[in-house]
Amino acid sequence: MKRFLPVLIALLSVCSSGYPQASPPADIGSIQQNLKKLNVLGSVLYIAAHPDDENTRLLGYLAQEKHYRTGYLSLTRGDGGQNLIGTEQGELLGLIRTQELLAARRLDGAEQFFSRANDFGFSKNPEETLKFWDKDKVLGDMVWVIRNFRPDVMICRFPTTGEGGHGNHTASAILAQEAFSAAADPKRYPQQLKYVSVWQAKRLLWNTFSFGSVNTTSPDQFKINVGGYNPLLGKSYGEIAAESRSNHKSQGFGSARQRGDAFEFFKTILGDAPKADLMDGVDVSWNRTPFGAPIAVQIEKITKAFNSDAPQASVPALVALLGDVNQTVATNKAFQTVRLTEGANTAYDYWHKQKTKELKELIAQCAGLWFEAYADEPAYALGDVIKIRAQIIKQSDAAVNFGGVSIVEGGIAGTNTPLAQNQLQTFNLTLKAEKLSQPYWLESPHGIGSYTINDDLKVGNPENPDAPAVIFLFNINGKPIEFDRTVQFKYVDPARGEIYQPLAIAPPVTANIAEHVYAFNNTQPQTVQVKLKSFTNASGSISLKPLADWQISPAKVDFDGKNKGDEWIVNFNVSPANTKTSTAVLQANITANGKTFAQGLLDIRYNHVPAITIFPPAEAKLVNIDLKTAGKKIGYIAGAGDLIPESLREIGYEVHLLTESEVINSNLAVYDAIITGVRAYNVNERLAYEQPKLMEYVKNGGNLLVQYNNNNGLVTRNIGPYPFTVVNQRVTEEDARVTFSDPSSPVLNYPNKITDADFNGWIQERGLYFVDNIDSRYNTPLQMNDTSMAPNKGALIVTNYGKGRFVYTSFAFFRELPAGVPGAYRLFVNLLSKPKN
Structure with missing residues (x-):
């Protein structure tokens, strides 16, 4: 049984049709554009x-x-x-x-x-x-x-x-x-x-x-x-x-x-x-629908009479138009006959729904109605009660009465209270958080080619169509009209001002394993750090799922009396049980308030898009690699962004991110190798000025490894000591056969002997933006090709220069190392490791 209250307190999840949003723009230009759109079908x-x-x-x-x-x-x-x-x-x-x-x-x-x-x-x-x-x-x-x-x-x-x-x-x-x-x-x-x-x-x-x-x-x-x-x-x-x-x-x-x-x-x-128009042969007027001609006439009259100084003057006519559209659908016997003959989704039915939605928002714009709904906090735990503020203001003298706000569609008893002009009103509601705010296409594990979607009715939507929403009821010129608005969180940033972000509904406690991949090259234990965050008051425990051939301790760590917002760290010791090469997925399990969860927390924040919060599996990859390393200290020049430094630290390297001042002014000889990040020569314009110092580093005995760059927008084309050209060539088959054109090359033998097996298990692609027009002084130890393509030797070039070595690689190490591909680690370490003379 529904409860009907002017302001409804509801404990139900809402599944809203359409895309309820924040209030759309209501400037005169937008209103007039929307008026024109009403008459186009x-x-x-x-x-x-x-x-x-x-x-x-x-x-x-x-x-x-x-x-x-x-x-x-x-x-x-x-x-x-x-x-x-x-x-x-x-x-x-x-x-x-x-x-x-x-x-x-x-x-x-x-x-x-x-x-x-x-x-x-x-x-x-x-x-x-x-x-x-x-x-x-x-x-x-x-x-x-x-x-x-x-x-x-x-x-x-x-x-x-x-x-x-x-x-x-x-x-x-x-x-x-x-x-x-x-x-x-x-x-x-x-x-x-x-x-x-x-x-x-x-x-x-x-x-x-x-x-x-x-x-x-x-x-x-x-x-x-x-x-x-x-x-x-x-x-x-x-x-x-x-x-x-x-x-x-x-x-x-x-x-x-x-x-x-x-x-x-x-x-x-x-x-x-x-022949003459994109829509030749298509009637885009109201004449395409049964009984649409009178509606077109009404829209023309409203458009001609529109007063940009008083848009609210058009509200009565727009409301009457909405009533005529609804009345036609509901009561016209001829239309119902058409509907029975042609099916439920006739042209009129389709365009009625579309134009009704447009009309309602246009009425709100002209009436000066602004209304939105906000959660009190950015995130809530499953099972907790979300506190919501619904706000309304009428910024014109249009005749609008307030009927109520609700979480449940149709669950509003109209109070029919007149809205005073320019008086902000706030109403409080509650909603039980019953479903994670996980993007629907990420709810289940998926393969390489397509996402697993559990509800086919959601397909096509850019975002979750069932996000919590508030329904607002108004009586405008005697007609009850409902609107949806998604519940959001709103706050003020000191630098950016008022910010909207989606509401997050989270597990009671999340667990983030510190690294995506833990790489082992011996049986020594590593500390696996797990960061927990509570989204409610919680007690329970955290454990790592036991794995064959791996030792994990302790078996479980309890926690008690955690409050919402608390964060804490738990450490586990993990080690391989033997020295054989192996991989495994490490999973954290959290028991909180009597229920078990296995999700982490990931926030993605960029100023040009709304905040993104998801709850990925609380997992990491364990990789036991037969890996020898040489050297210790690495200098890294950042590019467009990659996780190579973190991956190298996992296997014991000391990685220092180099600044321009350090490249120009410091003693680079302290580094066993220097690496440039992916697309560094596209995004770091200062590399053109740092390049002579890097070449000097190589000439004096250093080892410089340059990762792939796009062929467009290079800050300098003199990347290496001798000429080559970056081109838009790649090998996209991640299992493409790699052959050794120079098996004796040091990069294939020191400190790890590279074999065919090292190219197993790669993901997505072998490499991209290979090089061509390669000077004869470069060695090309490898070649590969996609099916039916000619062999390509441009994925890896190496040359000695002075006392040092220069390496350019187009292999997709930026994908392979974070994915824990053993052979990619072994080859990359070889590229970093110049044999001692």
Whole structure:
């Protein structure tokens, strides 16, 4: 039985449809843009493989100029890319890139969707991509998004013929073609038809491009000028595109604003070819729906009568329009007949839901209504009660009565109390925390190619659709209207001002094992430090799961009387039981208040995206390696971000992060080796000035190891003592055969004898951005190749220079060492270890 109170105190988890958000912008430009959008019933879905693949200028034009419902379906979250701003890799990078995409969409006005496909790294062909992706499930995800979104036009970023370069790109186009037809076929994915209807888009286009030396446009292709200026926004679409794209900061895609004419070209892949307009043959007016013509007339009248000095004057007409839309759906017998004939998701039904949502927010904007909901604290433990403040203010003289706030949909008794103008009101609610705020695609372990998603109804969503939300009820001009707002945490940062961040619902106690990998090269024990944090008042114990061939002590450590926010450290001793090479997963188990958990805590913080808090498994990898080391002290020059220093410390090296002043002014001879981090010669412009000192270090007997760099944007091309060229070549098959062209090379023999076995178990790729045009004075001891490709010797070059040694490697050590790959450790140590003369 529901309890009906003006302010409802509820202890239920909410599953909210749609995407409840903070209050949207309510400036006059936004209101007028939304007014224009009310009278447009057309939709476009753009499809590509990764974050940053989308054409932001085209998306902005379609959403803000043409006012189509515009979406971008990125098949992956960009997990396999490189990270220019930090050390996050894999699914952690995917979390960052998801938020970068959402920030981009807030600027260009499009919506964001995803499939379950995982970006496993660069792929040279679609066959490799589709081998890793679960093709049937990813295709099903695309069909699900299409059937929900119902695009009139679908657009691919890439062709099926390979000009996009990346195998993921080509695969996205292949799947888009199949999804175009599959979405209209009731025999394909019939289980979806419980919730959606089949849908046939009018056409599928390829948005041709000119990237570098690849130009796929031609004068006979259909084209659109998307370089216009929007006076309501005060920007051209080239400016909007640059601001949108510049959110992809982890990929270094800051863009200059562009102004003036700009043409986008299109080639028809499936369906009717457009002749004069992208929507040729599609009625994007209200006439496409039964009984829609009178609604269009009303919208025209409201638009003409709109007064930018008094937007609240449009509220009565907008409310009447909303009432007419609802009345038509609920009571029109002819419409109900159409609905019974065509199914529950008719054109009118679909556009009714979409335009009702738009109308409600527009009414709130014009009425000057602002309302949001905040948790009192940033995080709560499962089972605890969340304290929520709901705030409301009416900043106009519109006739608005307050009906109540609630956690339970429909659980509000309307009080119908008039809202005073410009008077902030606060209401207190409570909600029981019943589900971890873990991203739905990370709730279960997953393989290389795709995420495991437990609830297929969540597919497509960029974030959890069931985040806790508060329902606000208003009576506006005599009509009750409900709104959703996600519960967030809000605070003030002294430097950045007011900050919103998602509410985190955590396990009662989390356990973070200090290192991702513990590497052993003997049977000596290492201290495994576990940092615990309590999100509630808790008592219990922490233990490490017993493992065969490993010794762990103590068996368990108790804790008692911990308060919310307490953090403490527990140490365990772990050692291999023997000297044989082996790996194992170390898992922490926490018993708190009678229940067992095994999650850690990970916070990702960057100013350009909201705070990201997840609860990964409380695990670490144990690696027992037959490893010999030489030398002790390492100097490290940071690049774009990697975890190599931490990995080296695990096997006993002393690693010092070198500053520019130390490189220029200190005695570098104290270092047994100096390493430059990944992409250091792309991101550290001072390396051009430090380079002579590094060459002097080598000449005087030092060992310099340079890790991979992108071929674009090098601060100097004179990276080594002799010439070579960084090129965009790579070996993406992590199990590609590696052959020894010079088995006697010291880097293959000292201090560890490298064999074929050392290349087993590598992840994601062998290497990237290999070198070419290699001076004859370099030795190339290894070569490898992807299937059907020619052998490539550019992953590792070595030369003696003066008394020292210079090494350049394009091997993906930045992935392999943090993953605990034994052979990668052995080879990397050899590269650091110059034999004594």
